[in-house]
Amino acid sequence: MLWRLGFCDLWIRWIKGCLESASISVLVNGSPSREFFPRKGLRQGDPLAPFLFLIVAEGLAGVVRTAEEKKLIDSLEVGKSKVKVNMLQYADDPLFFCEANTKSVFNIKAILQCFELTSGFRVNFSKSRIGGMVMDHFSLQRFAAMFNCDIMVAPFVYC
Numbered sequence: 001m002l003w004r005l006g007f008c009d010l011w012i013r014w015i016k017g018c019l020e021s022a023s024i025s026v027l028v029n030g031s032p033s034r035e036f037f038p039r040k041g042l043r044q045g046d047p048l049a050p051f052l053f054l055i056v057a058e059g060l061a062g063v064v065r066t067a068e069e070k071k072l073i074d075s076l077e078v079g080k081s082k083v084k085v086n087m088l089q090y091a092d093d094p095l096f097f098c099e100a101n102t103k104s105v106f107n108i109k110a111i112l113q114c115f116e117l118t119s120g121f122r123v124n125f126s127k128s129r130i131g132g133m134v135m136d137h138f139s140l141q142r143f144a145a146m147f148n149c150d151i152m153v154a155p156f157v158y159c
Contacts, residue, residue: 001059018048050091056119057089063111064096072107074099090158100135105143125149131156 002012023035064087067073075086076097088095098104112123131152132140144151 001055005055005058015048015052053092054089056121057092057094059119060094060111060115061087061089063115064108067107067111073104074101093158100132100139100143102142105146109146129156 002015003009023037025032025035027033064073068075068084068086073086075084076099077083078085085097087097096108098108115121116123125148128147128149129152130140130144130147130149131154132143140151
């Protein structure tokens, strides 16, 4: 992904070196254990994590754009100039927007499952919410069941 975004080979090697060279020890009864090397990925609290997550999220945005171009997702059209919107990203929380149809909802779920497999991140569907505007409650319940998540009640609070 770094290469696709135009980062030079040297920078990519630096980041890879940071990810592969870390060692960890754990305090057990106040005494540090022997150091061990994590097998993959970032650790919680790693200062690189927010920056690298944004790069991974750009990959997710690219997949969503491609799905929209291939008519797999029916994006919402907003405003007088009918700007297409299908995803907004805030920190590590994406918000997806689509027309309320089974095809779009099913394909967003498939994209998220593929994202889990390719990125190593896990989508916590039990903490996710789905909401709808100008649609019947039965359809909204059906879409929530597809995601195995709760229905978002408007107005909502972002946490």
